[in-house]
Amino acid sequence: MATHQFAEAHAADEDAEPTPASFRIPEPPLSGLRPSMPPKGDRDTLVDPQCVPPSRPVRRVVRFLLGIPVFLWLALRSVGQRLAERLDPPPLASLLPPPPPHRRGALSQDELGEHVLHNLFRLSPTYARAAVHVAKLVQEIQHYPAQERLTWFVHFALSRMSPTSDKPVPIAWIRARMPEVLRSDVNRALEQLEGEGMLVLLSRETNDAAVVAGGISDPVRGRLTHAELLCDL
Numbered sequence: 507m508a509t510h511q512f513a514e515a516h517a518a519d520e521d522a523e524p525t526p527a528s529f530r531i532p533e534p535p536l537s538g539l540r541p542s543m544p545p546k547g548d549r550d551t552l553v554d555p556q557c558v559p560p561s562r563p564v565r566r567v568v569r570f571l572l573g574i575p576v577f578l579w580l581a582l583r584s585v586g587q588r589l590a591e592r593l594d595p596p597p598l599a600s601l602l603p604p605p606p607p608h609r610r611g612a613l614s615q616d617e618l619g620e621h622v623l624h625n626l627f628r629l630s631p632t633y634a635r636a637a638v639h640v641a642k643l644v645q646e647i648q649h650y651p652a653q654e655r656l657t658w659f660v661h662f663a664l665s666r667m668s669p670t671s672d673k674p675v676p677i678a679w680i681r682a683r684m685p686e687v688l689r690s691d692v693n694r695a696l697e698q699l700e701g702e703g704m705l706v707l708l709s710r711e712t713n714d715a716a717v718v719a720g721g722i723s724d725p726v727r728g729r730l731t732h733a734e735l736l737c738d739l
Contacts, residue, residue: 653694656687658739660695661704665739674708674732678720693722696733708732 606617626637640662647655663683667675681692699705707730712718721731 653691656684656691657695657698659684659687660692661699661739664699664705664733664735668735674710674734676712676714676717676720676732677707677722677730678717680733681720696722704735704737706734706736708734 602623603619606620626634629637643658647658650658660680663680664675667679667683677692677696680696681687681689684692696705696707700707707722707724707727709721709728709730710732712731717731718729721729724730
């Protein structure tokens with residue numbers, strides 16, 4: 507029986523040994539990285555330099571340069587506001603606290619603030635300028651504790667009385683400048699100022715009963731009746 511030529515060739519292929527194929531199996535990329543095209547140009551890094559963020563010094567310089575216009579704008583706005591206040595100041599009434607209840611024009615001794623505001627118009631130019639400086643000092647110490655503010659008050663009172671007297675000032679005179687203040691509080695203020703070297707408390711012989719009564723009893727030094735200023739306020 508004749509065998510078909512195609513069948514003979516197919517049988518021959520089955521009897522022949524398989525020839526290994528000449529191809530490479532691709533290996534998986536390391537660390538899960540996807541293979542990509544090699545970068546163009548001669549570069550030994552895998553990161554594009556254009557994608558690297560600027561260093562911290564560069565960012566600081568950039569922020570500084572960008573902040574200059576903002577700073578200039580804020581400064582100009584502040585200057586403009588002060589200039590506008592000088593050219594067109596607000597009404598004085600808007601800068602003052604509410605007035606006390608009307609009492610036929612008279613002011614009681616308790617309304618000390620109103621007395622001060624009204625008496626400012628009676629001051630001479632010298633005292634008006636001095637009042638501005640004292641008001642600035644009082645405004646600066648407003649956030650201090652009450653006893654600390656009293657210490658400044660006592661120091662101020664003694665500073666104003668000492669130039670008018672060649673001798674140490676009686677403590678009773680200082681108390682007379684602040685009759686609303688407790689005696690013990692004035693004593694603590696004087697003792698604190700002495701500890702800071704601003705004044706010295708002295709015991710002086712006197713026949714004035716008011717001066718003796720206004721002194722401070724010290725267990726070691728006896729009756730301290732006078733205060734001598736060592737350092738002006």
